[in-house]
Amino acid sequence: MYRLIDLSKVLENLNIGKIANTLLIKGLNSLRSMFSSVIGEASIDITASIVLETSSKCFLTKEMTPEMSNYFSRIALRTLVGLPVIDINYRDKDAVHKLKGSISWISKRKIDVTEIIRDIRDG
């Protein structure tokens, strides 16, 4: 046999202010532990970029310029592979030449990467 819940009793026992306060404290503690673990395991640069990127995504979407957006994409990539954050104004105008043969050491013989990728795509 089912009994309907007495909503008035529920409301009497609910202290909205107390619940909100508890939730806020839990949220803050969770944030504190999250950031302390990030700071403990990664570099300050990486932590800063995560905080910056997260904050900007939440609060600055409308104000984001294409340059800022491009910068965050670059920083996210660098962070992903463990490279240090660079300044938004950093420019290496000779990067194209630096890319040439930069990973030639990975293969000791001449290979055909087009065929390798063709095979990968063909499964």
Added chain:
Amino acid sequence: MSNPLSAYVDTNILVSYALGENDKRFHVIEPFFEDVFKGKFVLHITHFVLSEALHTLRNIATEQVYRELSGTYSQSELIKLVNSSSFKNEVRDRSLKAFKTIIDIITKDTDHFKIEDSEKLYSEKMFEDGLEILSELFGEFRIFRFRCAKCDSYLNCNKCGFNSEVSYKAINAPDITHALMSSALKCEYLYTTDKYFSYIPKEKVKSKIIVLS
């Protein structure tokens, strides 16, 4: 100089240039990168291309580490070896080092490389168009001689006597996806070294496809 043209680069172009003299087609693409350096093109690099590049580097590193093995190994010995942490770490470290090098360079040069915005969304319609293109095309069959993966010697099967295999080669889903992403990003050109891209009907892709060969 006038505004640079926007060019989507296929994974083979990016990795080949980074491999330099150790890639067979490097000399074909080198002049293109000189044009990039002169400001004729700005290269659009997508996360899709970078994902494929990482996978390719892991393949290359695996082959290289395998080729460096001295002595002979039975299949069971090879299985034991490749499951060891030392083999895995060697392949992972080499490929990650190479990938980091590429990322480090391209993220420092905003004049020649444009990393696509992580907020960019692609529609399901794009993949529907891709399926339509694939369904209208049919590739070709190619015959490959059996070769030793370690020393490249030609081999014959001791049991059936065959020395070659038949393989179906054609434009595939990743190729079409690259081409349609290039269009979605409004790139004027798509540069690749894969001849199969030339089979994509021109009217189906907004970017002009250039196959460097």
